[in-house]
Amino acid sequence: MSSLVLTIRETLRYRGAIGQWSWVLHRITGLGVVLFLALHVLGVGMAFYAPGLWEKEIAVYQSPLFTIGEFALVACVIYHAYNGLRISIFDFNPRLWKHQKRAAYIVLAATVVTLVPVFALMFNHVLHFYETSPQVVGIPFIIETLLPYMIGGAVAVILAVVIAGVLGLFVKGGPQTVSAKHLDNKVERFWWSFMRISGVLIIPLVFGHLMGQHVIQGVFDITAIDKVVVGTSSVNLSGTATEYVAHRWNELVAGIAIWRAYDVALLALVVVHGFNGLRYVLTDYTMGSPLLRRASIVLTLGAGAGLLLFGAGALIGNIDQDAINMAVKTACELGRVVVGCEAVP
Numbered sequence: 632m633s634s635l636v637l638t639i640r641e642t643l644r645y646r647g648a649i650g651q652w653s654w655v656l657h658r659i660t661g662l663g664v665v666l667f668l669a670l671h672v673l674g675v676g677m678a679f680y681a682p683g684l685w686e687k688e689i690a691v692y693q694s695p696l697f698t699i700g701e702f703a704l705v706a707c708v709i710y711h712a713y714n715g716l717r718i719s720i721f722d723f724n725p726r727l728w729k730h731q732k733r734a735a736y737i738v739l740a741a742t743v744v745t746l747v748p749v750f751a752l753m754f755n756h757v758l759h760f761y762e763t764s765p766q767v768v769g770i771p772f773i774i775e776t777l778l779p780y781m782i783g784g785a786v787a788v789i790l791a792v793v794i795a796g797v798l799g800l801f802v803k804g805g806p807q808t809v810s811a812k813h814l815d816n817k818v819e820r821f822w823w824s825f826m827r828i829s830g831v832l833i834i835p836l837v838f839g840h841l842m843g844q845h846v847i848q849g850v851f852d853i854t855a856i857d858k859v860v861v862g863t864s865s866v867n868l869s870g871t872a873t874e875y876v877a878h879r880w881n882e883l884v885a886g887i888a889i890w891r892a893y894d895v896a897l898l899a900l901v902v903v904h905g906f907n908g909l910r911y912v913l914t915d916y917t918m919g920s921p922l923l924r925r926a927s928i929v930l931t932l933g934a935g936a937g938l939l940l941f942g943a944g945a946l947i948g949n950i951d952q953d954a955i956n957m958a959v960k961t962a963c964e965l966g967r968v969v970v971g972c973e974a975v976p
């Protein structure tokens with residue numbers, strides 16, 4: 632914890648160097664996206680495991696508070712992607728290092744240039760939604776929906792500390808080299824390369840994903856009635872978020888469920904990259920305590936593996952008509968605008 636305070640103090644004190652600020656921004660944006668990712672994979676997966684919960688989460692996504700968060704999320708993804716690309720190119724080509732400063736400014740400029748049209752298109756979706764069919768939920772509903780996820784997060788942290796404590800009884804000295812900066816160890820060298828290669832592979836996948844959910848259609852179109860679901864030939868007849876995911880995952884092209892295959896690749900790369908990044912951050916700030924350092928590794932490894940299994944389970948599952956009926960029932964109880972309230976007991 633004292634190393635976290637030291638980092639913040641020294642970052643604020645250290646003036647002028649763009650390299651320092653791009654490091655801070657890269658870290659903050661990476662953390663923001665990984666936190667969203669955990670909530671998001673748990674939410675989308677519920678379309679298969681417990682459709683009512685996915686309907687509630689999408690209602691939260693469509694609230695004004697989260698609309699602001701959505702703009703921040705897109706900005707984080709775009710800056711982190713461009714800056715990550717810069718890091719990857721420069722790290723594999725050390726002779727380019729003399730251009731670092733200019734490259735950091737180019738990353739900032741490219742982020743702004745990309746964000747202007749993207750935000751304009753996203754804002755257009757927001758305006759359209761509030762002009763036509765606002766189904767806005769309040770703060771108490773948001774807290775009630777997100778509380779189980781927050782409690783789950785807190786339990787995971789406590790469990791990680793307990794497991795790390797027990798492991799400490801058997802492992803002498805604990806892990807030594809866990810930071811990305813210590814490349815003297817083969818395993819860490821693998822992760823160093825993995826972060827750069829996976830980052831570059833993630834760019835088209837995550838940009839394509841956001842293009843579908845934010846630009847071509849907006850977050851609000853996930854629950855639009857009688858609208859063709861983006862990237863499919865099917866129409867969302869009920870207007871539930873569960874039917875939307877079902878059409879995406881059931882879309883076949885030449886016998887292949889392309890969006891399932893796409894999401895498998897996205898899930899594997901972003902979860903492993905994001906949770907390993909989280910490990911770098913947590914272990915950097917827990918250097919003074921072997922217990923907390925070990926807990927950081929247990930937490931990121933356990934939570935990352937758990938999220939992968941949960942997301943993969945949903946991706947191979949089948950979202951059928953019964954699941955859509957359950958979603959309709961919850962949406963009707965919430966007073967959301969969907970089709971089929973009378974038909975579902």
Ligand code: HEM
Nearest residue numbers: 658661664665712715716811826830833834905908909911
């Ligand atoms: C979009 C393409 C992406 C690229 C090109 C990229 C690239 C990178 C690179 C090069 C690093 C530095 C690794 C190191 O220091 O060894 C990094 C760190 C990180 N990335 Fe990404 N990344 C991308 C997407 C993501 C996503 C989707 C997430 C969240 C799920 C994420 C979360 C993180 C975190 C938490 C770190 C650690 C930051 C730190 O140590 O300060 N990244 N990324």
Ligand code: HEM
Nearest residue numbers: 668672675676844850876879894897898901942943945946
């Ligand atoms: C508010 C922004 C976002 C929305 C509305 C959204 C929406 C969705 C939807 C509807 C699905 C279901 C299937 C599909 O349509 O492909 C999905 C799946 C997925 N999304 Fe997103 N997405 C957003 C941002 C992101 C970001 C930034 C990431 C990566 C960091 C991401 C990673 C994933 C993954 C890994 C899956 C598969 C989940 C699983 O296996 O259960 N999404 N998303």
